[in-house]
Amino acid sequence: MADDLRAAYDAIVADLCVTAAVTSGQAFGMPCLKHAGKVFAGFRQEGMVFKLGGPEHAVALALAGAHLFDPGGDGRPWKQWVVVPPDHAARWPALTREALYYLTLTL
DSSP states (O other), X not given: OHHHHHHHHHHHHHHHHHHSSOEEEEETTEEXXXXXXXXXXXXXXXXXXXXXXXXXXXXXXXXXXXXXXXXXXXXXXXXXXXXXXXXXXXXXXXXXXXXXXXXXXXX
């Protein structure tokens, strides 16, 4: 299953790197997607991580098993970042685009 999840993430990366001004890299101990040098999404074994705002943030956080991203594991989650578990992998491509859009609004 882990290979399938990584393949789903890699497909998102391949698509966005061709269709948008996006690069892949590493940040926060995970493979990630960047635009203008800023991280907006990433991949962890527990799911994909997205920086979201507005109603998209609330919708993502309401998904079963979704939670705020706590990169240090120290009980201080990042309020704009949502981990969306593998059960919702079909939503990852749309959420990635929403995260990219949100990032462009804040640049």
